Every structure is written in C-alpha cells, then in structure tokens.
Amino acid sequence: DAGVIQSPRHEVTEMGQEVTLRCKPISGHDYLFWYRQTMMRGLELLIYFNNNVPIDDSGMPEDRFSAKMPNASFSTLKIQPSEPRDSAVYFCASSLSLSGANVLTFGAGSRLTVL
C-alpha cells in the first residue's frame, strides 16, 4: 500500500484565497482524520470521519473551514477565505478502527503558508 497520500505538499497563497487540501486514506481504513500542527498549539484534531460520515468536527476552528468525504478513498479540507493565522502543516491520517492498538497512519502533510 502507498500509505496515506496528501496533496499538495506545499501551498503558498494570499489572504482571502480559497485553499483545498486533499487526502487519500489507506484502502480498507474506516477512519479518516484531519489534524493541524503549529509550533504554538502542537498537533490539533480538526475533524474525523467514520465510513465517510463526519463524527466529530468540534476541532474545526470556524466556519471558514469545511471538510468532506464523498467516498471511502477521498477527503478534502477547504479553507475559504484563508487567513495568515491558518498557516500550518495539515496532516491527514487513517486507521482501521479506534479500538485497541489500531494506530493512526499519517500522510506526509500539506504545508500551507498564507501571506
């Protein structure tokens, strides 16, 4: 398996622009997670899905952020409009389940810079 695949790896945009980050989870994994990592706040959970259904979006910062999972092999995280404080590395991760030793496998991350 190629692992969790994220795109783009790097994005630089200007304030006010729309940003779309993409993720392909590991085939067969029922859970998909979006995390954001900054120096100040560490790795924060934004939202996670089970079988394509959003389960907990309490970590989504505000209405400018939205996430979708139209099918088992694809998810998007959208920021509209983007702001400089959204600059961070956004990680997508997937897992088989949330029980026992089932671990999260992370993608390589999308580094977002909003100018």
Add this chain to the structure above:
Amino acid sequence: GQNIDQPTEMTATEGAIVQINCTYQTSGFNGLFWYQQHAGEAPTFLSYNVLDGLEEKGRFSSFLSRSKGYSYLLLKELQMKDSASYLCAVREGHQAGTALIFGKGTTLSVSS
C-alpha cells in the same frame, strides 16, 4: 476536556538513556500512544499502552500508570538518529470510538 503535558525540550548524548515524561488529565481513558516525528516529516507510531506497566520494544520502552495519569518513554543507547520530537497521545472515552488527542511534543536533541 483534556490536558496532556510533556517537557518542551530535552538534550542527551549518544549512548545515554533518556526518559520523556507525559502526564494527562482526560475524561476517560482508552489507551496511550507514543509517536516519533522527525523534522519536516509525519508522526510515526512507536508504542501503545492500555494497561499499567512497562512495554518494551528494542531500545524503546513505554510505561503507564493509569491511577497517576502518567506515562514515560524510555530511550536507551541513544543514537543521533533519535533526534526528533516525541508526541504523547491519549485516546479518551470509556469505550472505543474516540480520536487521539496529542500533547505538544518533546523535542529531543542527541549530541555526540
């Protein structure tokens, strides 16, 4: 709510032993994980504890005390490649079905 505390930074020398502590206060507990993250890379899984005691895996060991809300990661025979951030993460809840909450990580620098 949840609170996971780790030291921000630690330094050590090659060949030494280092212990990275993690304390947590969460509403329910369903497992504790340690992840390693090299600079510019994704976190990768190191260890998992759900019962009290020590889990050993090669040069790395992880300990858990649920009553104290405490865990540590022990790294032996340190190598330069162990320079990385080490993230403590807790799965909350009294049953399966909650996501991992991460601490801010401990940056370990190993020098020769």
